[in-house]
Amino acid sequence: MALLEGLEVSEVKYENLNLGDRADAEYYSKDNLRIETLLNHLPHIRLSEIAKLTASAFYPAATHLYESGDMPFLRCVDTVKFPVISHLQNDSFIKIPAQFAEESKGINFLRKHDICLTKVGTPCYASIIYEHERIAMSRTVMGLSEIQNIDPFYLTIFLRSKYGFQQLTREREQTIQYQLTLDRVGDIRIFTPSTNFQKKIKSLALESFTFDKNAQEIQSTSEQTLLSALGLKDWQPPNPLTYEASSKTAFTSNRLDAEFFNSKYDAALDALKAAGAKSIRPLGALLKSLTNGHTPLKHNLSEGEVPFICSEHVQDFEVNLESSKRILAEHHKTELKRTQLKNNDILLTIKGRVGNAAIVEGLDGAANINQDVALLRLNQELPHWWIISFINSRFGRLMTEKYQTGQINPFLSLGTIRTLPIPVFEDKLMEDVGKQMQTLVLKARTARQQSKARLERAKRAIEIAIEQDEATALTYLKES
Template identity: 25%
Template sequence: MTFSIIQKSQLEGADRIDAEYYQPEYLLISELLRRQKTQILKNLSNFIKKGIFDLSPDNYRSSGIPFIRTTSIKDPLLDLEEIVFLEAGTHQKNHSTSLQSGDLVFTKIGANIGDLSLLPSDFYEYNFSQNVAGVSVNKKAINFHYLFTYLLSKYGRKQIERRQMISGQGKLELEDLRNLQIVIPSLVFEREIESLIVESQRTKQLSIELYQNAEHLLLEKLGLKDFQTPQDLSYIVNYSDTKKVERVDADYFQPKYEFLVNKLGKKKELFKFAERINTSFKIEPDKEYNYIEIGDVNVGTGEVVFNKVVGKELPANAKIKICGGELIISKVRPTRGAIAIIPDEFNKDFVVSGAFSVFNLASPAKEFLQVVLRSLIGKLQMERPTTGTSYPTITDQDMENLWIPSVKVETQQKIADLVRKSHGARKKSKELLEEAKRKVEEMIEKGGD
């Protein structure tokens, strides 16, 4: 049994008498920070506030001022793949919540409370939603690269975890953020951390560019680099065609779908290209499994993570066992591009949701197929079966019937090489970030730099 004995004088205010707040781990961290030169986050910031209240999605645009929502805060080095934008006018009306590159955003509410991202230099200005806490960093008071890394380290995360107010869904109070203790190191140490974060950002950008090169190579070889779908206002469909697919909704028969398929030239269905895994297995109720669900696939990068879940707590559709190297494709909202190659090291007690179609195939075919399906070739074909429905899903059969262009093995290999280099650069970026966090933690544990 682990317990703490707390003197009345140690209680941090009358509203904090809950035992969880005084766990030994938190007390040790608090004592370690007390011995160091610190400032509260409020004193290192221009402001800490929540974002625009109750902004309708009708205001979202495909370009303009980036608008940060909780769905964007998955990677500490913010992913811009699924970002939405605001018009300049909407942004100006809400200029009090304007942030700049180098500022920080936290998930304030929901399942991933306390998640943190650094706003990149891709854009100068940003804005953010009401479920996000924004920190406008006083860049004259502290190096924002160091501050970001410190808050990602266990000494930042554990403070956030400790201060998190549990009530229903759970939320992170702004006052809790303002009172976070920040260890102030030397300028030399701040610059050392900055160099690691800058290199991590550069390597991540390289990863993005390598993947884009793979997709560009594919589209160029197929003559689809500047592909535009026809915007027909009217079209005629034979009754026999509607009977064949048992669909009569106009959206399904939009000419753009057949136009794309015809542009692919020589092709074959996915089921002739790869074998789908369709074997479920018996879950042991008391065994711990590594579970992958739809939200664990990063649609911007194709990265996949997992959660440890005891068998009896797994969802009913957690039924497909994987051994590493498989290609998984989301059947739910498929056009988002939640398509990933399972890392080879994910080979022990791994289970994926039945909301994925899972295929087993070797390189370079699996990397090639990932690029095809995440490109307009796959997304447009996966869009077609979901038309006319309020909750877009497709079936395993829909997936197996997707048309895959026939491309020379040499080209497939070039695409696969670019994808693997992209994955390697992404891994390196994460390693640099972890190195920066480790250095911050070691500095604090030594009592300063």
Template identity: 25%
Template sequence: MQLSALESLSTRLDAEHYRPIFIETENALKQNEWDYLENLTKSIMSFGAYALNNQIEYRESGIPFLRATDIKEGYIDFSNALRIDSAANELLWKSEIKPETVLLTMSGTVGNSSVTQEGMNYPINSSQDVAKIITTSQLNPYYLSVFLQSHYGRIQTSRLPIGSVQQHIFLWQINKLVIPLLGKAFQSSTEHTYREALSLLKQADVAYEEAQTLLLSELGLADWQPKPQTESVRDFSDVWSAGRMDAEYYQPKYDDIVNAIKGYPGGWHALGNLVTMRKCVEVGSKEYLDEGIPFVRVSNITPFEITEEKYISAELYSQVAQHQPNQGEILLSKDATPGIAHYIDEQPRRMIPSGGILRLKRKSDKVNDEYLTLALNSMPTLEQVNRDVGGSVILHWRPDQVAGTLIPILPQAKQAEIQRKVMESATLRRQSRALLERAKRAVEIAIEDGEAAAMEWMSEYQQTHL
């Protein structure tokens, strides 16, 4: 590439920034009407006052404080969001999120995007790793988010990250994203499809929450709140057998959970009696590729999906293929964010989970897979995880602790009821994902072949998939 062809506003002179696919994508977007994102927005902001973090105390409940890890592809996952109180929210007033704001991750998994909707529980706040984009009337926020998730949006954001270990993008880079200005009718059609996808996702959340409530009600923990006790008296024999001297381990709230499970009339089992466990593998960051076979890390799994971020070669995959997950297994995180369980209910694509993930396979008929996975993701298990890893700087849930986790054995009829709810939730999520993929593909077709071709494809798609 000639020096004259380099971008006048770019500080990047590395060859990676000027790979052919990046140049081709930008040229394709500029074939039709377009503009830079900065000219189509009222504001693009992030919370950049790092020093204020020292004044924030996170709470067990309160106002959601979203990080990049909470922004998924097309939706916001509030389940693991940090919480702050109203005083912290007022302190961080510049980073408070308003309805119909486009969120874009700037760190970690760069480029994930979603939109905040009117019906969410506000206030909501966010960290410095999330860009908040408020558009003008010329740019529909739902269309913008779908475009950012599309092939053309992803190619642009994948070009931007700076840093070899923890990659990051900056607001001045986001300002220069090339946005195709498709017609308002097409943008509105994209919004309609996206909203429909989010509505299905909300229904999926409701079904899953109902399943969780069934479990908690059965254990008498539906309305449980930890009591504010500051001391707990223990025998030395208890301390010796537990191998823990720290006060964190002996909080009374953990006794409440253990007693509820052990006192359940249907009985209980340690997880190790219900499943076999297999450790996965680390390949080393030097083996990471931009494309290939997914290498699944803890940050890539949720109870509902497995995302892709890092990849390995087919050659390396063949060397570690014994770690390929199979249908009917549960992936369970034990490091970093321990206690996330994902049930593989379909034949999975080729992938290799990292060493921070365990593969569980049910070996007992006392539980079904969907119920067991939900129980692992439930509050009683989470509190057991918190007890086991408490006091550690680097969170690590030892395999022996995982095996000792208490699982209540509900009656088969109640497990079946929970199973139906979980399966209903999974079906709704697949439908939601299909709608979002349809919206993304329509945007891509509009860019490549025009809006008329995209609308025709949408019409044919609806006829063949009804």
């Protein structure tokens, strides 16, 4: 009997099989068949009947143009976490020259109120283009344009709901990795509720975006708090064409790469001293312990009870404890015992996008970290919020940039973390800045939580309308 545990059997009529297309067991899982049957008995329409599906084909390599571009170049990474594509993302977009995009016949574009779908990498995530009049698509995404007879905001949220996302997941094809194709996506069923219901969903989507925008604005304010307190808000690092260092300095540093000796790093420390820093302390002198985790061998990270925090879950001041990656409780209690997280621990990303620091807060269960995240436990010599505020500031980023190694895959070793310089100012100034930052971070977090809550309400309302009826879904929206 143990061999049959978890076995699932679906019965499908032969006439419903297309043996030249998909006849694999996963495609005909009970859950997939249930969704198909449910939608077939409700008002629905095929996606290809209400939108034109488009994607970029092959185009010349453009990586060398990213620094000089002015046209946002939409990628999978720009979409997954952003149901609404807006100007809030302008700083994170890769950009290509508009002329290059126009002349490359393989590149297609999306316009305001079109929808983007991630196609490869992390497929199946939908986002609406909200503020950009025109945006170019990379090959990792596809687009829905010329949308008609349905509200595009509603369509976006439906595609992110259980009944839209599961259909997209079902239609993935695997070559080297999972990907979506235009034909298969065009065939999915779209539940079509009343216009009034669609408007309710659109309203929630816009409310979600407004809260997200508020969070971003608060975050921008927080970035200036420390610099303003030091009178360094307008300071910019120099950018000399050449710089020099003595041979003694070069050999004692164990670094011979030119970037390490860029004069902008010394200029940053000089600016901090001129602003009133009493001393510069190495971070190692402020630590009680420093370590990082690892990934258990031969373990499927989709299985387990304990959230596994990786570098993508650590942003400036914010740890996402809702990681979908998991480890077993046995891993947590044994081989990863030293990196069991506790409230008030400090996490620092040390691989990929290095230098993001955050305090663990609101942890009410077990959690652990992988090898790309360092765990810092600080002594009480300096306020903890002052330390992470500095690390996340313009000056802190310069210091992590100096000490990281590797250009393609930046890395910050535990040894170099200990050498990171932390400025010491008057106690009152550090306490005041730390408290201000803590308050602003809490406000931004609250706004993000409200944004997420609106989005989840919208998705759940669609699911209730499908599972029960519109009236019940509207009652849910009114009471929730």
